[in-house]
Amino acid sequence: MWILHKQAGEVTPEVYFNKSDNEFRVTGRSIIEYPQEFYQEVLGWVSEYAKDPNEETIVDFEFEYFNTPSAPFIKKLIETFLMVEDTGKKLTIRWKYEVDDEDMEEIGRNFENILKKDFEFVVI
Numbered sequence: 001m002w003i004l005h006k007q008a009g010e011v012t013p014e015v016y017f018n019k020s021d022n023e024f025r026v027t028g029r030s031i032i033e034y035p036q037e038f039y040q041e042v043l044g045w046v047s048e049y050a051k052d053p054n055e056e057t058i059v060d061f062e063f064e065y066f067n068t069p070s071a072p073f074i075k076k077l078i079e080t081f082l083m084v085e086d087t088g089k090k091l092t093i094r095w096k097y098e099v100d101d102e103d104m105e106e107i108g109r110n111f112e113n114i115l116k117k118d119f120e121f122v123v124i
Contacts, residue, residue: 001052004045006038013063015042019049025060026077030070039073043080050083053091057084062096062124063104071107078115096122 001019008014013028032038059081066074084091095108105121112119
């Protein structure tokens, strides 16, 4: 499976997914006005990965900020990773946020509740 690496831009996060190295991370800001095009490839990659995932998958989300149009795509990205569990494999979602960023912590907890999946919260 190919490595998906999208460099961070002014309005886009860095996305790095590498099955061979078992490294999956989304970091930075997502303040895209029309995020569908950006996230389409990312969601496609995860859908393919979820068909034959590693024994254990840990996904790191470390957002500085994301806007309202990006939120449903981030939710959909997490939902797509949840398909890993349908294969009987282990999935951990790590939601990283800065110690004083209560908003980002709250957003992660909201996703956790909506998706009915326990996240691992990491203060940085």
